[in-house]
Amino acid sequence: xxxxxxxxxxxxxxxxxxxxxxxxxxxxxxxxxxxxxxxxxxxxxxxxxxxxxxxxxxxxxxxxxxxxxxxxxxxxxxxxxxxxxxxxxxxxxxxxxxxxxxxxxxxxxxxxxxxxxxxxxxxxxxxxxxxxxxxxxxxxxxxxxxxxxxxxxxxxxxxxxxxxxxxxxxxxxxxxxxxxxxxxxxxxxxxxxxxxxxxxxxxxxxxxxxxxxxxxxxxxxxxxxxxxxxxxxxxxxxxxxxxxxxxxxxxxxxxxxxxxxxxxxxxxxxxxxxxxxxxxxxxxxxxxxxxxxxxxxxxxxxxxxxxxxxxxxxxxxxxxxxxxxxxxxxxxxxxxxxxxxxxxxxxxxxxxxxxxxxxxxxxxxxxxx
Amino acid sequence: xxxxxxxxxxxxxxxxxxxxxxxxxxxxxxxxxxxxxxxxxxxxxxxxxxxxxxxxxxxxxxxxxxxxxxxxxxxxxxxxxxxxxxxxxxxxxxxxxxxxxxxxxxxxxxxxxxxxxxxxxxxxxxxxxxxxxxxxxxxxxxxxxxxxxxxxxxxxxxxxxxxxxxxxxxxxxxxxxxxxxxxxxxxxxxxxxxxxxxxxxxxxxxxxxxxxxxxxxxxxxxxxxxxxxxxxxxxxxxxxxxxxxxxxxxxxxxxxxxxxxxxxxxxxxxxxxxxxxxxxxxxxxxxxxxxxxxxxxxxxxxxxxxxxxxxxx
Numbered sequence: 001x002x003x004x005x006x007x008x009x010x011x012x013x014x015x016x017x018x019x020x021x022x023x024x025x026x027x028x029x030x031x032x033x034x035x036x037x038x039x040x041x042x043x044x045x046x047x048x049x050x051x052x053x054x055x056x057x058x059x060x061x062x063x064x065x066x067x068x069x070x071x072x073x074x075x076x077x078x079x080x081x082x083x084x085x086x087x088x089x090x091x092x093x094x095x096x097x098x099x100x101x102x103x104x105x106x107x108x109x110x111x112x113x114x115x116x117x118x119x120x121x122x123x124x125x126x127x128x129x130x131x132x133x134x135x136x137x138x139x140x141x142x143x144x145x146x147x148x149x150x151x152x153x154x155x156x157x158x159x160x161x162x163x164x165x166x167x168x169x170x171x172x173x174x175x176x177x178x179x180x181x182x183x184x185x186x187x188x189x190x191x192x193x194x195x196x197x198x199x200x201x202x203x204x205x206x207x208x209x210x211x212x213x214x215x216x217x218x219x220x221x222x223x224x225x226x227x228x229x230x231x232x233x234x235x236x237x238x239x240x241x242x243x244x245x246x247x248x249x250x251x252x253x254x255x256x257x258x259x260x261x262x263x264x265x266x267x268x269x270x271x272x273x274x275x276x277x278x279x280x281x282x283x284x285x286x287x288x289x290x291x292x293x294x295x296x297x298x299x300x301x302x303x304x305x306x307x308x309x310x311x312x313x314x315x316x317x318x319x320x321x322x323x324x325x326x327x328x329x330x331x332x333x334x335x336x337x338x339x340x341x342x343x344x345x346x347x348x349x350x351x352x353x354x355x356x357x358x359x360x361x362x363x364x365x366x367x368x369x
Numbered sequence: 370x371x372x373x374x375x376x377x378x379x380x381x382x383x384x385x386x387x388x389x390x391x392x393x394x395x396x397x398x399x400x401x402x403x404x405x406x407x408x409x410x411x412x413x414x415x416x417x418x419x420x421x422x423x424x425x426x427x428x429x430x431x432x433x434x435x436x437x438x439x440x441x442x443x444x445x446x447x448x449x450x451x452x453x454x455x456x457x458x459x460x461x462x463x464x465x466x467x468x469x470x471x472x473x474x475x476x477x478x479x480x481x482x483x484x485x486x487x488x489x490x491x492x493x494x495x496x497x498x499x500x501x502x503x504x505x506x507x508x509x510x511x512x513x514x515x516x517x518x519x520x521x522x523x524x525x526x527x528x529x530x531x532x533x534x535x536x537x538x539x540x541x542x543x544x545x546x547x548x549x550x551x552x553x554x555x556x557x558x559x560x561x562x563x564x565x566x567x568x569x570x571x572x573x574x575x576x577x578x579x580x581x582x583x584x585x586x587x588x589x590x591x592x593x594x595x596x597x598x599x600x601x602x603x604x605x606x607x608x609x610x611x612x613x614x615x616x617x618x619x620x621x622x623x624x625x626x627x628x629x630x631x632x633x634x635x636x637x638x639x640x641x642x643x644x645x646x647x648x649x650x651x652x653x654x655x656x657x658x659x660x661x662x663x664x665x666x667x668x669x670x671x672x673x674x675x676x677x678x679x680x681x682x
Contacts, residue, residue, distance in 0.1 A: 056640050086643025184528025184625075189614050191641035216641055217427070224529045224613040224625040227637055231498065231610060238503040239529035 047075035048327050054080075054088025054101030057193050057247070058130045058311045060348035062101060065335045068343055078331060085193060085311075092117070092124065092314055099328055100314040102126075103193025105283060105292030117324070118316035126292040127361050129335045130311035130344065131351040133273035134198055137254040138243040139236050140164065140179060147172045149260035150205035156243060157185055157202070158209060159222035164241060172260070184242035185223030186235045191216040194229070197295075197309040198245045204297035205306075247309070249349020259307060262300030270351030272305035278354040279304075289317055289364045308351075318369045329368040336361040408658070415652035417645060425645050427638070428616050437653050442618045443628030444657065447533055447608065448601035450622070451540035456594055459545055463552035468578060479553065486546035494610030497539040498531065502611065505538075506530030509623045524621035531613040534622040539607050544597035551596060555589025556582055588672045595668030602661055608633035631657040 052062065059082035066078035080101065083091075088100035095116040105126040115124055136153060138146055148156075152168045155161035161168055165180045188195050193216070200214035212219035224242075226235040229250035236242045236254055248256075248268060258265040266272060276299050283292040297306045313332055319325035334340045341352035353361065423431040430436035462482065466475045506529065513526035559582045567577040583590075614629035614637070629637075635650045642650055 082640070084639075084641040084643070086641055086646070090643055182528065186529065189609075189612075189629075190637040193641075221615050221617065221626060224527060224531055225615065226498075226529075226531065226613060227609050234498045235529045235531060235613075238499065239506070242528055 044073040044075065046073045046327055046330055048323060049077040050079070050098050050324075050327055050331055051096075052078070052080040052088070052099045052101060053083050053091040053097040054314075055085045055103045055130075055193060055311050056082040057103055057132065057309065058082070058101040058348075061130050061335075061344035061350055064343045064347035065331070065340055068340065069331055069334050072334075073330070076327065076331075089314065098315075098324060099332070101130075101311060102314055103196065103309060103311045105290075105312055106314060108285075111286070115316065117319055117321075119318040119320050122317040123287045123290070124314055125287065125290040125317055125364065126312040126314055127332060127336065127364060128277060128291055128293055128310050128353070128357065129313045129332070129340075129361065130348075131270075131274055131277050131353060132194075132309045132311070132349070133248045133268055133270060133305050133351055134194055134201075134245055134307045134309055135248045135251040135268050136243065136257040136259070136307075137233075137236055137246050137251040138257060139239065139254055140241055142177045143179075143255060145173075145176065146255060146257040147260065147265045148257045150202060151209050153257075153259075154202045154206035154209035156183055157187065157223075157245070158220050159185070160209065179241060181241045184239050186232050186239070186242055186244035187218045187223055187225055188232060189218075189225035189227050192228075193309055193311065194245065194247055198307065200295075201297050201307045245307075247349070248351075259305065261304050261306065262302075264302070266303055266305060268305055269303060270345070271354075272303045273308040273351040274354040274357070275301065276304045276306050276308055277310055278357040287317070289367060291361060291364060315368060317367065322369065325369045329365055332365045332368065333362060336365060411651060411655040411658060414648055415655045416648075418648040418652040421645055421649070426649055427642075427646055433649065433652055436649060437631075437656055439616055439618045439628045440631045440634050440653055441656060441660070443533070443614075444602055444630040444632070444660065446620070446628060447536050447540060447612075447630055448598055450534065450537035451544060451601045452594060452598055454537060454541035455544050455548055455597055456590075458541070459548035459552055459593065459597075460590060462545070462549045463556055464578060464582070466549075466553050467556040468574070468582065479550075482546050482549050484546075485542070486550075490543065490604060490606040491610070493539050493543055494607040497535060497607060497611035501538065502530035502535050504530070505535060509534070513623050521620055521622050524619075524624040524626075526623050527613065527625040529613065529625070531611055532623055532625070533612065533627040536608050536612045536627075537622075539611055540601045540604055543604060543607065544600050547600060548593040548597040551593035552586065552590055555586040555593075559585045588674075591671045592668050595664055595671075598664055599661055599668075602630075602657065602664065603632055604630075605632040605636045609636040631660075 059080070062080035062082070066080055069078055070076055085102040085104055088097065088102050089106060089110055091097040092100035093110055093113050093115045098117065106124055111123060114120070118124060136148060148169070149172065152161065152172065155168060162182055163180065164178045164183055169178060195218050196214055196216045199210070199212070199219065202210040203212070203214050218225065224235055224239075226232045229247045232244045232246050233250045233254070236244045236246075256268050258267055276296065277293060279299060279301065280293050280296040283294040286292055292312070293310055295306065295308065295310060299306050313335060315328050315332060316325070319328065336353065336358055338352070338358065341358065344350045345352050418426070418433050421433060426433065426436050428436055462478070466478055470478060506527070509530055509532065510526050512522045516522050563581040563585065564577055567581045572580060608630050612627055612629060612633060613625050614633070615626035617626050617628055619626060619628060631653050635654055638646065639650055
């Protein structure tokens with residue numbers, strides 16, 4: 001009797017351990033987009049498989065695009081693996097991925113290495129397809145609006161401005177109910193394109209305060225760190241008197257600061273972010289058709305939002321395999337199209353490309369072979 | 370027919386015997402082969418990071434050991450605090466189940482605790498950020514102001530509560546089930562005669578547990594702790610989600626700048642790592658492999674030393 005009970009509990013504990021082990025091992029989910037079910041109205045002639053690797057920021061948009069694209073073209077399979085921008089570029093250059101998604105344009109050294117995918121003599125190109133404004137989100141009771149300039153933001157995120165009633169903040173927010181409480185700064189704990197673009201903005205606009213170069217890793221040892229956009233959002237929501245930089249899509253439910261651009265304060269807007277990207281010059285010294293953008297962080301236009309992340313699709317100008325080229329061109333054309341941009345805005349919270357930039361991108365995509 | 374030595378009788382090998390022994394050998398060989406494959410992969414991929422020159426590694430570390438040291442410290446520190454919380458609780462729960470609770474309650478409690486082991490670590494992570502961290506933050510602030518003279522509670526208190534102490538609490542909850550299960554099994558195996566002898570000599574129930582059950586169960590408790598430690602060392606998702614990491618070696622448990630753990634650091638940095646960064650992360654994985662190996666070896670040593678009293682007899 002006793003023995004039996006013991007054997008039972010032992011069996012139960014072994015089962016529990018086994019279950020725990022399985023749970024531990026099964027924590028990674030596949031990222032495959034759902035295969036399209038319905039047939040399209042105009043039967044598509046495209047068929048084949050496209051494999052993309054790259055930016056996790058673009059991940060949600062790529063899932064939306066591939067799902068839409070597969071619905072329209074039932075014989076096509078698009079896989080996108082959000083391993084990260086660096087991994088995406090490396091895989092593309094080595095030929096392991098048909099296209100890459102990257103929060104940074106190809107570097108010169110990467111451009112110099114020919115990918116086996118691209119026809120000899122042609123180069124890889126960067127196509128801006130994903131724009132995400134970065135917000136300064138805060139959680140302070142009773143504080144409806146908050147106005148900040150670049151130097152103040154740099155001071156807060158560097159740790160030199162430590163209290164909400166600091167004179168630098170007060171001067172810009174006359175009459176606002178600023179608590180006399182310490183500021184809890186939250187930044188990303190994982191390397192990210194968001195950090196890269198945020199630090200790029202600060203080092204361009206407040207170089208005297210923000211004395212570290214732009215980087216994917218948060219450069220100062222201050223404040224709280226949290227994982228991913230959702231982790232940062234959770235941390236800010238859970239802590240009073242906190243502030244963070246975050247992709248706008250993750251900032252719902254939090255206060256968003258207005259940013260001083262030129263001489264006026266600007267509210268965050270998708271159009272303002274898209275506008276900055278459209279007005280920024282194309283990075284110099286690249287092949288024609290390469291639309292790598294040198295974001296003008298110091299833009300002073302009305303309503304412009306220069307704290308913005310641009311993510312690229314990286315493809316060949318001419319693929320060695322013509323069928324692949326046709327497929328990539330069709331997919332990229334959808335991503336950059338108005339429908340594709342709206343789909344990304346809905347599913348990933350990105351800012352749609354402005355019409356002029358979209359037209360420019362579409363013109364280049366039409367030449368992909 | 371001439372046979373040599375008539376004394377030795379050779380058993381006829383039966384088909385079932387052969388199949389069974391063959392399959393156990395295969396099973397044993399597979400686990401060794403897998404382990405060897407993992408080790409070879411780790412070592413081969415680690416070499417570029419181990420020989421990297423200054424300036425190539427992440428965090429501007431001059432060499433790999435400088436890079437990995439805060440992570441090693443954080444891994445052991447978080448796991449150690451978790452163990453300090455979990456060990457007394459799991460012993461208490463196990464004793465309650467084995468010696469105090471009525472049988473029905475004991476059974477129910479046993480199942481509930483086993484169920485805790487089946488909760489995925491992501492769920493613990495979410496609970497950590499959304500419930501535990503905001504809930505303990507005011508308490509941390511209080512500790513910091515009033516008990517700040519105690520070295521561990523010093524420093525600038527975190528505004529979010531996402532500190533290494535919170536992580537240790539989450540880890541303690543996660544390792545409780547396995548530790549409790551092992552302790553309970555060991556306590557249940559205390560020889561009935563020892564217990565009855567103690568009671569017959571006039572011991573109260575607590576004295577009986579102290580003189581008969583605990584000494585008998587000590588190696589079991591140690592191996593339970595080591596199992597828990599192994600799990601706490603390798604826990605990834607919950608730590609990555611809850612901890613607010615920085616590149617520091619710090620004993621403060623209430624601040625925002627906490628040493629990260631190896632597993633959590635890999636989870637955080639791998640998605641955007643490229644080139645040598647990947648090798649560095651894999652090399653840190655190799656270090657974790659070695660640490661876990663040492664922990665297991667120590668546990669085995671402790672258990673073996675007290676074999677006579679272990680649950681095995």
